[in-house]
Amino acid sequence: MFEPDAVLERIGQGLLEALDASRVLDSSEIRQFFDPANLKERYEDWVATLLHHTGELDRRKLFRTMKHCTVECESEVISIRPTDHQEGEGWAGQSDIRVVQISRHATAEEVGRAISLAVSRCNG
Template structure:
């Protein structure tokens, strides 16, 4: 729940412009990849990304929606091959245990 609480919400146009700036976005991405490789001891990006699963999580109108993804290639995920019935949805006031179980279920539905 703390991670969801700490997530940013882009409410103003200025925030969206800064967040979606391609140059800064690429820099943030490279920093994040470097941090993950260092923290978990990966020597190559291939080793880091091979088999990685990814879910998108939204909190809207009192519901948490966890959407699995399709791992298309090394550093790319999409919603292709994922059906809406694969999404896991639960109330925002669910317990940490229920949210953890929902995330594990959504991760099990990731493809590729």
């Protein structure tokens, strides 16, 4: 997690490190990973971490101004997809025209700029 005024290079480096640490699930892991109880537990842990990190006590206030993007890396291209905040804790994807793409080999600062652009395209 980064503070709102974090340097773009640090934000980009965070994403590059997350991508380096990511992996494809083995077929034997898929059922457990997507088990609804496990998904709910991981989500609630994530929310608790956000509440603690921000010092926010009200879950609704935490999500009210939150921006959300999804990220995937395929064929050495990072795609950052902005979303529309629907209400509460819900987001919906946008059309592909708003997706920001950048090379997996870009510098951390360039990746940080791409993240900033994608976040600026989020609605809600």
